[in-house]
Amino acid sequence: MLRFAAARARQTAIVAFVVTSLAFVLVHAAPGDPFATSLDENSNFAAARAEMRLRYALDLPLWQQYPMMLANFARGEFGTSFGEARPVSAVLTDVIPDTLLLMVPALLIGVLAGVAVGTWQGAHAGTWRDRATGAFALSVLSIPEFLLALIASLVFAVRLRWFPATGIFSAGAVHASWLDTVGDYLHHAALPVSVLALVISCVVARFQRAAVVDTLNEEFVRTARAKGAATRRVLVHHVLRRTGGSLFAVLGLLVPTLVGGAAMVEMVFGWPGAGATLVSAVGSRDYPLVIALVLVGSIAVCVGSAIADAAAVLANPAIRKEA
Amino acid sequence: MKLIGRLSVCLVLATTAVASLACGDVGDKTVVISAGADGDIALPQLSSQTQSRVYAELLFDKLAEIGQSQNTVGDAGYVPHLAARWDWARDSMAITFHLDPRAKWHDGQALTARDVRFAFTVLTDPKTGSSAGVELARSVDSVSVADSLTATVWYKARSSEQFHAVAYNLFPLPEHLLGNIPHDSLKSSAFAKAPVGSGPFTFVAWEQKRRFEMAAFDHYLLGRPKIDRLVFAIAGSAPTAVRAVLAGDADFIERMQLEDVAEASRLPDITLWPLRRYDYGVVQFNLWTADGTAPHPLFGSASMRRALTMAVDRAALVRNVHDTLGRPGLGPFARLQWSADTTLRQIPFDVAESGRLLDALGWKLGPRGMRSKAGQPLAFTLSVSSSSRSRVRYAELLQQSFAAVGAAVTVNVTDMAGFVDQLMTHRFDAMVFGWTATPSPSGARQTWGSRAFIKGSPFNAGGWQNATFDAAVANALTAMDLKNARAHFRVAYQTAIDDAPAIWLYESLDPAAASRRLVTGEFRPDAWWATVRSWDVMGPSRRPGAGRTATP
Numbered sequence: 023m024l025r026f027a028a029a030r031a032r033q034t035a036i037v038a039f040v041v042t043s044l045a046f047v048l049v050h051a052a053p054g055d056p057f058a059t060s061l062d063e064n065s066n067f068a069a070a071r072a073e074m075r076l077r078y079a080l081d082l083p084l085w086q087q088y089p090m091m092l093a094n095f096a097r098g099e100f101g102t103s104f105g106e107a108r109p110v111s112a113v114l115t116d117v118i119p120d121t122l123l124l125m126v127p128a129l130l131i132g133v134l135a136g137v138a139v140g141t142w143q144g145a146h147a148g149t150w151r152d153r154a155t156g157a158f159a160l161s162v163l164s165i166p167e168f169l170l171a172l173i174a175s176l177v178f179a180v181r182l183r184w185f186p187a188t189g190i191f192s193a194g195a196v197h198a199s200w201l202d203t204v205g206d207y208l209h210h211a212a213l214p215v216s217v218l219a220l221v222i223s224c225v226v227a228r229f230q231r232a233a234v235v236d237t238l239n240e241e242f243v244r245t246a247r248a249k250g251a252a253t254r255r256v257l258v259h260h261v262l263r264r265t266g267g268s269l270f271a272v273l274g275l276l277v278p279t280l281v282g283g284a285a286m287v288e289m290v291f292g293w294p295g296a297g298a299t300l301v302s303a304v305g306s307r308d309y310p311l312v313i314a315l316v317l318v319g320s321i322a323v324c325v326g327s328a329i330a331d332a333a334a335v336l337a338n339p340a341i342r343k344e345a
Numbered sequence: 346m347k348l349i350g351r352l353s354v355c356l357v358l359a360t361t362a363v364a365s366l367a368c369g370d371v372g373d374k375t376v377v378i379s380a381g382a383d384g385d386i387a388l389p390q391l392s393s394q395t396q397s398r399v400y401a402e403l404l405f406d407k408l409a410e411i412g413q414s415q416n417t418v419g420d421a422g423y424v425p426h427l428a429a430r431w432d433w434a435r436d437s438m439a440i441t442f443h444l445d446p447r448a449k450w451h452d453g454q455a456l457t458a459r460d461v462r463f464a465f466t467v468l469t470d471p472k473t474g475s476s477a478g479v480e481l482a483r484s485v486d487s488v489s490v491a492d493s494l495t496a497t498v499w500y501k502a503r504s505s506e507q508f509h510a511v512a513y514n515l516f517p518l519p520e521h522l523l524g525n526i527p528h529d530s531l532k533s534s535a536f537a538k539a540p541v542g543s544g545p546f547t548f549v550a551w552e553q554k555r556r557f558e559m560a561a562f563d564h565y566l567l568g569r570p571k572i573d574r575l576v577f578a579i580a581g582s583a584p585t586a587v588r589a590v591l592a593g594d595a596d597f598i599e600r601m602q603l604e605d606v607a608e609a610s611r612l613p614d615i616t617l618w619p620l621r622r623y624d625y626g627v628v629q630f631n632l633w634t635a636d637g638t639a640p641h642p643l644f645g646s647a648s649m650r651r652a653l654t655m656a657v658d659r660a661a662l663v664r665n666v667h668d669t670l671g672r673p674g675l676g677p678f679a680r681l682q683w684s685a686d687t688t689l690r691q692i693p694f695d696v697a698e699s700g701r702l703l704d705a706l707g708w709k710l711g712p713r714g715m716r717s718k719a720g721q722p723l724a725f726t727l728s729v730s731s732s733s734r735s736r737v738r739y740a741e742l743l744q745q746s747f748a749a750v751g752a753a754v755t756v757n758v759t760d761m762a763g764f765v766d767q768l769m770t771h772r773f774d775a776m777v778f779g780w781t782a783t784p785s786p787s788g789a790r791q792t793w794g795s796r797a798f799i800k801g802s803p804f805n806a807g808g809w810q811n812a813t814f815d816a817a818v819a820n821a822l823t824a825m826d827l828k829n830a831r832a833h834f835r836v837a838y839q840t841a842i843d844d845a846p847a848i849w850l851y852e853s854l855d856p857a858a859a860s861r862r863l864v865t866g867e868f869r870p871d872a873w874w875a876t877v878r879s880w881d882v883m884g885p886s887r888r889p890g891a892g893r894t895a896t897p
Contacts, residue, residue, distance in 0.1 A: 054762025055769065071801065073474065106553050107385045107533060116552075179592040180608070187592035188585055193377045193556050193578030292580035292589065294555050302554075302581060307762045 026332065034324035041320040045313045046091065049304070050084055056104045056307040078104065080309075091313070101310035105303065110314045113299065118318065120190060121295035123207070125284050128215045129273075132222025137269065139223060140230025141257055147235050156231070159224035167283040171217045171290035178213055185213045188292030214291040221283060222276060229272045233265035240264075266337035274330030278323045374573035374882050376863065379595035381583035383554050386537035389516035390468055390477040396577075399874050400557055401516070403575070404451075404542035408442050408461070409512040415784040415870060416683055417509040418827050426567065427456060427517060427543065437503045437825075440511065444494040447566040450519050451547040458496035462488040463520035465498075472529040477514045484510045504823055505830055506785055513785075517543065545570045545878035554579050570878040583732075587858075590615065596860040599873045603667065603735050609858050617856040619670055621870040623679040623782040624855070626736060628657075628727070628743060628775055628848040633808045635772045637800065643725055644775065644807075648706055650845035654692045655699035656750040657743060663851045666738045670856060674849030676838040677793045681870050684786035684821065684834040689842055699750045708751070716751035724753040725774035730764035736777045739850060743777065768803045776806075777850070784871050786834060790818045793841060809846030813837075 057074045075081045078101075079090065094101060100110035139159075143152045162170070179187035186192065190210050197203040237243060238261060246256050285297025292298070296315055303311040384397030389405045392398065409431070412422035420431070428442040448456035465488040468478030484507055486499045498511050522541055526534050539548055545567070546559035557577040561570040578595050580586035587605045589595045591612065601609060601617065609615050630644035630653075643649050659673040678685050700710075708716040708723050716723040729740040737758055744754045759767070767773045782788050791797055795815050797804035814837050821833035842849070857873060859865055862884035869875040 052763070053759070054766040056762075105385065108538075108553070113553075116554075175588055175592075180588055183593055185592075186594045187588040188379075188580045188594055189555070189578060189589075193595065194375045194558065194574060194576030289582065290585065292582070292585040294579075294581065298581050299554065305760055305762060 026335075027328075030324070030328040030331075034321060034328070037324050038317055038320050042092075042095070042313060042317045043088075045316040046084075046088055046309075049307070049309050049312050052304075052307065054307045056080075056309060074104075078102070078310075095317070100314040103303075103308055103311045105306045105308045105311065110310050113311060114296075114314060114318060117294060117296045117299045120293065121284060121288070121297060123190065124211065124214055124218065124288065124293055124295055125280060127211065128218035128222060128284075129280065131215065132219035133226055133269075133273065135219065136223035136226025137230050137262075140227035141234050141262065141265075143227065143231040144234025144238065144261075145253065145257060147231070147238075152231075156228070159227055162220060162224045163228075166286070167217065167221055168286040168290060170221070171214065171287045174213050174217050175290055186210050187213075190293060214287045214293055218280070218283060218287055222280065225276060225279075226269070226272060230265060230269060233268045234261055237261045237264045263337075267334045270330045270334035270337055274327040274334070277326035277330065281319055281323060374571075375576060376572050376574070376597065376877075376880065376882060377576045377578050377595040379586040379589040379598045380577050380579050381581070381586040383557070383577075383579045386532055387540050387548070387551070387557075388531065388537045389518075390475050390514060391473065391532055391537070393476070400559075400577075401540075401542075402544070402872060403546045403559060403874055403877060404540055404544045404548055405516040405518075406448075406542070406544040407512060407516055408444075409508075410875065411509070411513060411784060411869075411871065413867065413869060415681060417513075417785040418505045418683065418830065420508040420512075423508065423512055431508075437500075437507070439497050439499045440508060441491070441495060441497040444496070445566050446494060447564075448543060449564050449566070450522075450543050451541045451562060452519075452522070453564075454519065454521055455493070456517060456519075456543050457493040458490040459493070460517040460520050461496040461515070462490050463524070464515055464518040467518055467523070467528055467531065468515070470528045472527075473531060474529070481510060481514050502823075503825065505825055505827070506787060506822065509785055519543075546575055549574070554581065565878070567878070571881040572877075575877065590858050590860075593860075596863050597857065597865075599857045600855045601858050603670065603855065606670070606856060614861045616859050616861055618859060618865070618868065619854045619856045620868055620873065621681055622853055622855065623681055623784070623870060624779055624853045625674050625679050625782065626739065626777065626779040626850045626853070627674065628777050628850055629807045630775050630846060631771060631773050631807045632846065633771065635770075637771060637808070641774070642721075643723070646706065647844050648702055651692055652699045652702035652706070652750070653747060653752065654845050654848050655695045655702070656752070657746045657848055657850075658694040659848070659850060660694075662739060662742050662746070665742060666735050667851060667853060670854045672852045672854070674851050675842075676849050677789050677841045677847075678786060678834075678838060679782045679852055682782060682784065682786045683827070684831060684838075686831070686835050686838060689835070689839055691842060692845060696750060703750060710751050714748075714751055715753050722753055723751060724755070726755045726757050728757045728759065728764060728767055728773045728776040730761050730778065731758050732761045732764075733779070735853075736779065740777045765803065768806045769801055771800065771806055771808065773806075779853075787818075787822055789834075789837065790815075790822070793846070794818065807846055809841075809844070811840055811844055811846075814840045814844075 055071065057071045079087060100114070102108065103110050103113050106113055139155060143155050146152045175187050178184050186209060191206045195206055197206060243256060243260055246260050281297070284295065285301060287293070288295045288298035289301055296318065300312065300315040303315065380396055382396055384392060384394045384400050386392050386397055387400040387404060389401040406427050408426060408428040409423040410426050411417070412424050414422040416422040427444055427448045429445040430443050432441045434440070442461065444456065444458060450456055465481070465485065467473055468475045469482040470478070484500055484502070484504060486501045489497045489499065491497060500507050519541055523531065523536060526536065531537060538551060542548070545562055545565045547562045549558040549560050551557045556579060559575045561573050563569050578589060580589050584602055586598055587602050590598045591605065591609060606617065609617055630650050631641050632644050633639070633641055663671045663673050672680070675685070675687060675691070676689055680687065703716055707718045709718065710716055727740050727743060729736050731737065740756045744756050747754045768776065780792055792804050793809060793814065794805065795810040795812070798808045798810060817833045817837035817840065821830045821837065824830040824833060857868065862882055864881040864883055866876055866879055
């Protein structure tokens, strides 16, 4: 296990380095000046811009900026956000928990629902209900998350007004108790979490269904049935245990998709998380913030995949033996 | 399976119950304003970001405030604020402001004439980096203090807008709190993010990119605002900010997206206010090659620019994009400016004449309806920022208009940063973009004057240089009587229209949207937030996101 962890840590470090370097090159190659997106009638515009470039060492050639940035990152210094005029680390401290408030419930609900639906489909494979559910899942997956989120917002927030359209909490709300705070969060999270959870559950359900259909044909299941075990008992005690390994492998693959999808959902619902911040930082050419968020995202994907792989190994004795 | 199903149902029910029981009441006299973007600091005249200006001008007060007439000549129409009254020197080279003794900073300290002088010193120091300060230093020599309530502004020269220059741009700053901060550190100081001002609202909290909260200042000299709390909810993008109002999360947004106007007008609890604005949109031609050494092969010619202008039916385009919420542009000004002249001679929409002009220039029609000259097709790129859907739509319509006279146009849609890069490096053929003018027509010198054409500056990016225009604007700004100034501006504007450095496309009347529980009164065109202190809240308390009932 230690060897596995060490290998994954090495892999994460390499991925983080490569991704950060790519982000550095791409963000600087994009046309646009970080201090020019907001115009006013400043007669001394060029001088003010030059002063800002000097302050943030952007006047140096890229080959000098790059090692400086790596050295700073190694010390845990991400620099100052141009757009927010405060340390990038402070921005990260604000936005990462908010993204987790969106992604963790979405992942939990999505996986639970996906496993339940996929298992049910597998147990009823070939019926019209299975085919209809599969078609629905495929339809959901064929719609971009951005559009799905927008439709949900327009229908349930704007048209029906069942849920708020933006934010994590009501702007200006005074919460009398923790229950108020939790309730306000749940009310705001309902739509974005549902959209993300729906997408996750559709992916998981498709994989789970296939795994269940395969497992139901295995000899140990037939044996269990021959012994007179009830269908529910067979599914819960035999089939779900076997499919756990492949499920975790799917989750490993889902992590990058989830990170990307969360960014789109955050944008639509004005959820002030890391994804929305990254999109806005790219638009305003906020180099330090973009690179730091890309770095954090790549680490999150690597760690998430590693955890999923480890869980897959632990859950499936066959894979454990191979490992 | 059933267990998981039951658990899911319980979870959903519990969530719904908790959420519906506890949404967090925002209170009767709290107003939530939805905004697409946040500001960077909340100090007056020290940020170029619009939202920063909104925060700063609600937290800090001016000596006198421009009235609804929007007059900038002399002091007519100006309303006393921190200054209870003012006296002009006989030769108009100085104005003495007598401060209202009730004026206080939010920390309870009295606001004095020293704070006026301090603000002038800070703003005009180049180290501070204030664009308004640079402008102020051009007209004002110094500020002297006679006593704690009397400050005299000494001018370098007389001008028709000398009162406006000070009253509009000079916000007193608290010397007792900022006196020890180096001017070049002001923008990055803690004060810039949590300021102590003198305006109708006091600072409460700022969570960047989330919310900015203010509270009514009980001791505001012109009377306590009627609302208790003012919260800006930052949505992250303009479309999301609009949805926040449509969904009932917020009470007000200052600019609706045109595509959402129909939905908003359907809602019984939303009122739409077409705002008088200083916004005007243009198609700017680049008169120079990218390196700036030679005239642009197409737009270096005034005849070509006029021919293309004739190909555009601006009235039809405005109807298509803005419907009734826009008007065709008239020139390098907004109709609201006192210098505006609606009788100026315009280049007419005339496709036949446009074709004749192009023929005369040697651009002959080919078999496919496109023109060419010496084997070169009549083709150019029209750049537009993706940040404005209406301007992208204008670009598409313009493409069709130009095609009708045989010009092949490629529309290049880029994000704002990429667009501004083209603007500042002057690497474009033509671009659709918008300016927000101010009540003072002096901005025309900045946006269209010959001296504004500098590499790395977004102003007059097309490089139009016209001595007649420059001289007429200069004369207008030094003329002391309105009639004379208007006559000079008329010459300047007519010169610009005739020489066609741009197609004066539209003026927008994009509406604001407000909840019916808000009583807002009339908005001021140059600053919608200027009247927030007189807003009131009527009707039921709002439970955000839970849906609101319409109020009569």
